[in-house]
Amino acid sequence: MMADFDYLFFIEVLVGGLLSGVMYSLVAIGFVLIYKTSGVLNFAQGAMLLFAALTFVSLVERGVPFALAFAITFAAMVAIGIAIERTVLRPLTNKPPITLFMATLGLSYILEGAAQLIWGTQVHGLDLGIEDLPLEIGGVFISQFDIFAAAVAAGMVLLLSLFFRYTRIGLSFRAVADDQFAALAVGLRLPLIWTTVWAAAGLVALVAGLLWGARLGVQFSLSLVVLKALPVLVLGGFDSILGAIVGGLLIGASEKLAEVYIGGYFGGGIETWFAYVVALAFLLIRPAGLFGQKLVERV
Amino acid sequence: MTIISKFKAVALSAALSLSVALPAAYADEQYFPLQSYRVGPYAAGGTGFFGGFIDYLNLINTRDGGVNGVKLTWSEGETQYEVEKGVEVYERLKSNPGVAAWNPLSVGIAYAMIDRITQDKVPLITINHGRTDSTDGRVFPYVFPLLLNPYSETSGIVNYIASKEGGLEGLKGKKIVVLYHGSPYGKETIPIYELLAQKYGFELQQIEVPHPGNEQQSQWLTIRRAKPDFVVLRGWGVMNPVALKTAAKVGFPVDHIVGNVWSNSEEDVIPAGDAAKGYTAITTQASGAEYPVVKEIVKTVYDAGKGNLEDKKRIGSVYHNLGIVNGILNVEAIRIAQEKFGKRTLTGDEVRWGFEHLKLDPAKVEALGAKGLFHSINVSWDNHEGEGYVTFQQWDGAKWNVVSDWIAPDWALLRPIIEKSSEAYAAEKGIKLRTAEDADAVSTN
Numbered sequence: 001m002m003a004d005f006d007y008l009f010f011i012e013v014l015v016g017g018l019l020s021g022v023m024y025s026l027v028a029i030g031f032v033l034i035y036k037t038s039g040v041l042n043f044a045q046g047a048m049l050l051f052a053a054l055t056f057v058s059l060v061e062r063g064v065p066f067a068l069a070f071a072i073t074f075a076a077m078v079a080i081g082i083a084i085e086r087t088v089l090r091p092l093t094n095k096p097p098i099t100l101f102m103a104t105l106g107l108s109y110i111l112e113g114a115a116q117l118i119w120g121t122q123v124h125g126l127d128l129g130i131e132d133l134p135l136e137i138g139g140v141f142i143s144q145f146d147i148f149a150a151a152v153a154a155g156m157v158l159l160l161s162l163f164f165r166y167t168r169i170g171l172s173f174r175a176v177a178d179d180q181f182a183a184l185a186v187g188l189r190l191p192l193i194w195t196t197v198w199a200a201a202g203l204v205a206l207v208a209g210l211l212w213g214a215r216l217g218v219q220f221s222l223s224l225v226v227l228k229a230l231p232v233l234v235l236g237g238f239d240s241i242l243g244a245i246v247g248g249l250l251i252g253a254s255e256k257l258a259e260v261y262i263g264g265y266f267g268g269g270i271e272t273w274f275a276y277v278v279a280l281a282f283l284l285i286r287p288a289g290l291f292g293q294k295l296v297e298r299v
Numbered sequence: 300m301t302i303i304s305k306f307k308a309v310a311l312s313a314a315l316s317l318s319v320a321l322p323a324a325y326a327d328e329q330y331f332p333l334q335s336y337r338v339g340p341y342a343a344g345g346t347g348f349f350g351g352f353i354d355y356l357n358l359i360n361t362r363d364g365g366v367n368g369v370k371l372t373w374s375e376g377e378t379q380y381e382v383e384k385g386v387e388v389y390e391r392l393k394s395n396p397g398v399a400a401w402n403p404l405s406v407g408i409a410y411a412m413i414d415r416i417t418q419d420k421v422p423l424i425t426i427n428h429g430r431t432d433s434t435d436g437r438v439f440p441y442v443f444p445l446l447l448n449p450y451s452e453t454s455g456i457v458n459y460i461a462s463k464e465g466g467l468e469g470l471k472g473k474k475i476v477v478l479y480h481g482s483p484y485g486k487e488t489i490p491i492y493e494l495l496a497q498k499y500g501f502e503l504q505q506i507e508v509p510h511p512g513n514e515q516q517s518q519w520l521t522i523r524r525a526k527p528d529f530v531v532l533r534g535w536g537v538m539n540p541v542a543l544k545t546a547a548k549v550g551f552p553v554d555h556i557v558g559n560v561w562s563n564s565e566e567d568v569i570p571a572g573d574a575a576k577g578y579t580a581i582t583t584q585a586s587g588a589e590y591p592v593v594k595e596i597v598k599t600v601y602d603a604g605k606g607n608l609e610d611k612k613r614i615g616s617v618y619h620n621l622g623i624v625n626g627i628l629n630v631e632a633i634r635i636a637q638e639k640f641g642k643r644t645l646t647g648d649e650v651r652w653g654f655e656h657l658k659l660d661p662a663k664v665e666a667l668g669a670k671g672l673f674h675s676i677n678v679s680w681d682n683h684e685g686e687g688y689v690t691f692q693q694w695d696g697a698k699w700n701v702v703s704d705w706i707a708p709d710w711a712l713l714r715p716i717i718e719k720s721s722e723a724y725a726a727e728k729g730i731k732l733r734t735a736e737d738a739d740a741v742s743t744n
Contacts, residue, residue, distance in 0.1 A: 217570020
């Protein structure tokens, strides 16, 4: 009966889903950055997120001020980016993407192990000073924290877009993404570009790690949030920041609506696999994702 | 602890896990193979539990010279809570002499070991967890879900909620939502909640959270719309703090959420911050370091630099105390078995006999320095749970405080359901039901 339909509740689920989707997008953007410049799906993004959040919270717990802890953690992520470029990417230049993917898989285990070795296995709370209590807007309850996270994500997307479009190094990224050989031929320094892009992915991991860490607590499970980003990437395209945002919104909204309105018919708990159903359905229609670059090859 | 010393600790742990040079089992040694998990997603629980267990074994060796002169030994194999690694560690450690019992603290690993340990005739301890029907010793001679099986836990929680509503009669017409982890562990109690809802007349809604549970917005919006009187949180790992935070986010009162036995630790509430203040959870063992046995561990083990926990602040935490209680139960089972079979290294089957006669009344528990830490246990050859009592603790933002008396689950109601399930398992596997005489026949090799 449509008359019985609770529209306010529907809107609440929808808005909640969209805001959750923004959180997925934040993780997905880290993947996109690496993929755009090297064509590699960086499976270590989740581990980077864990490493960044654990480093930050451990410093704060030792009395380091928030801003300084942020700066030190960012420096650590840059150092990791440089180390990865030197020890993993450079020796594997021009190797098939699957080799690089396997390398990032190995990296994720190394980073997870290193994070626990250095900072221990304890679970930490992380308070960013933002209330996570419901805010009532027109009869709909919306989380203040989710609104803050959405604003941070929007700011980050804006910054990255400007960076890619208007800075020299940003343009170099795009050139490398288009054709590594051609970029090398015209004198672009691939190692510098890769180091920079891994540092940028480190910054995204740090920001996403703090926001997810404030939600879940800083613990090993943070590295599992990559699972939330994968359907977003399939849907939005692996090489599009805009795709990561739109994909995140679509996945977040559809999985929440599905869980609430049709989950009961399947015994509940469907949102995880439903996100992949949505992503795969899009994949059948647009194999490169909504905003991914179509691969054109001469034969 | 410095990074270097941590590295040494991890290297030592790795070396132990690979070691073949385990202490030789003399006539006066009893060995515990430990499938521990000190890294990976559940390391916080693993380090607490195995830390407490080892601390107690250390106390017995240091203070008493072992159990009646029989020294307790152990070695660890890292499982990261993964079933295949747990089985690998089992295969590696099972042939060491003098194995007393297995204590994996993992439902998955325990399930994978049931047939193996039954063949080996060595007890498998699944304190507070495991399959409910393994309570029936007629069908599962070597499995011991000590203190609390999932059905007793359910009954204890419902009885506690009833106490808040003026007794079992007060449950009539109330609404309870069970938010459970989407895993075999989470689903184990679905039928018993349905049965209790029918019996006591409360309305029930059971909602699944997909693993790992780091997103629960839709579940909690559904809960808010259902307007339940209580929510039971049957969570695990990250699902627990996320549940508490999301409850706050949708405005559900935290003091109307009751956690189960795997949603009751510091690790479950600290990440939730203020959202966890006022949250209540069931437990079989109280937390805190004020109990004489914990104080003795501090004095004898930690002050001598032999403590297992890296961070002394975790002494007396929920998992640490669970490990200590687990140590008490293992050691006392050996002691009881020694009274019958002699003060020497026992076979696994002799230790099984000891567990089947493990009766610690409140006076004995007090004599062991554990008054208030846990209530009592009364294991028999056909009841491998041992009628553990439960209590409830509330988080105040810094520590857990006990807020109830010791509560007895409704064992009489549960026993026929357990027997029905275990008998079906026996029929499926072609297992002949054991008798009291069978239980008394003990293998000495």
